Amino acid sequence: MKKTATYHIAVGASTENLAKVRDFISEHAVSEGFPSGKVADLCLAVDEAYTNIIKHAYNNDSSKVVEIDLEFDDKQICVCLTDQGESFSVDSVEKPNIEHQVKKKKRGGMGVYLIHKLMDDVNYKTRGRENEIRLYKNRE
Amino acid sequence: MKNFRIEHRTSDGLDVLDLHGELDAHTASHLEESLKTLINSKKPYIIVNCGKLDYIASAGLGVFMAYIEDVREIGGxxxxxxxxxKVYNVFDLLGFPTLYDILEDERDAVKKFASQS
Structure with missing residues (x-):
């Protein structure tokens, strides 16, 4: 994709930083002309991906860092989140059975489904010790 | 938790939690504590007013999933x-409207509790 603008932030792997991450995404997506509905989808998808990294890749170790890169071109935005923690497999992107989970008083498993539902494309990659998730949202 | 707070009040004998701000994996524990306190005090008729809730992530929905059965088991x-x-859309994407009473206005919830008692 031909880049027109890129932005970067490195944040400690703590849920304390969730609002900061959402603000970072929102600020740049709005200034790049994304409509508010798409900005909301992006913020939620990135929130869910970042939360999964904190919990599953870094096991809540806030000394670890997550790199977040934004790339805009004339067709789309790509948000790339990179960590150096445990790679975790995405077992299923199926809609979770909420009724079943409620009966069992279980929660979780909703983030991955939401990410795939809200984004136009999602890619995962592991290179050596580095894990990467790329979230794509089209302008149109 | 500067971006999230809960106010607790009573209305027509029901407990109302007013949520303000952004509910995510960081602030969800705050909601969890409020719900646990009500359940432990045997106050199972709970209205959660989301009028001032600007944002919800799945961690917020998870709190409702974890406690709804406890509340219903004691008749509430x-x-x-x-x-x-924007907030409704997240509940809707996950199919919550068929499992939870999601109502337009707080007064509708008061009426519904009255009709169910």
Whole structure:
């Protein structure tokens, strides 16, 4: 994709930083002309991906860092989140059975489904010790 | 938790939690504590007014999933009201409207509790 603008932030792997991450995404997506509905989808998808990294890749170790890169071109935005923690497999992107989970008083498993539902494309990659998730949202 | 707070009040003998701000994996524990306190005090008729809730992530929905059965087991319910479209959309994507009472206005929840008692 031909880049027109890129932005970067490195944040400690703590849920304390969730609002900061959402603000970072929102600020740049709005200034790049994304409509508010798409900005909301992006913020939620990135929130869910970042939360999964904190919990599953870094096991809540806030000394670890997550790199977040934004790339805009004339067709789309790509948000790339990179960590150096445990790679975790995405077992299923199926809609979770909420009724079943409620009966069992279980929660979780909703983030991955939401990410795939809200984004136009999602890619995962592991290179050596580095894990990467790329979230794509089209302008149109 | 500067971006999230809960106010607790009573209305027509029901407990109302007013949520303000952004509910995510960081702030969800705050909601969890409020619900646990009500359940432990045997106050199972709960209205969660989302009129001032600007944002919800799945961790927030997870709290409602974890406690709804406890509340229903003691004869009560959690009814959610006054959601903006953005917040409702997240509940809707996951199919919550068939399992939870999500109502337009707090007064509708009061009426529904009255009709169910």
């Amino acid at each position: 319910d959690i009814k959610l009201t006054n959601m903006n479209d």
